[in-house]
Amino acid sequence: MSNCRYCGSTTYGSCPHSPYKVHEHIEDERRCEFCGSSTYGSCPKSPFGIHRHGHGGNKCVWCGSTSIGSCPKSPNKIHER
Ligand SMILES: [Zn+2]
Ligand SMILES: [Zn+2]
Ligand SMILES: [Zn+2]
Secondary structure (H helix, E strand, O other), rough: OOOOOOOOOOOEOOOOOOOEEEOOOOOOOOEEEOOOOOOOOOOOOOOOOOOEEEEOOOOOOOOOOOOOEEEEOOOOOOOOO
């Protein structure tokens, strides 16, 4: 079970301490930092509208790809790890 980096809560959803006003869990590359989903794609809780997973596993945080270069899901259009 991970915790919000701003308030320590184990829940997902609105967070009074976060700059995005959404709890942000960081250490789990298998889950979305904003909603806890293990999938990739559009996210109802993400400030970007897209699931963003934690860093780790040498995978893109936006799409889970291990390749380098342009990313169809990233707001910056580039894979980020
Ligand atoms: Zn929080
Ligand atoms: Zn999400
Ligand atoms: Zn990507």
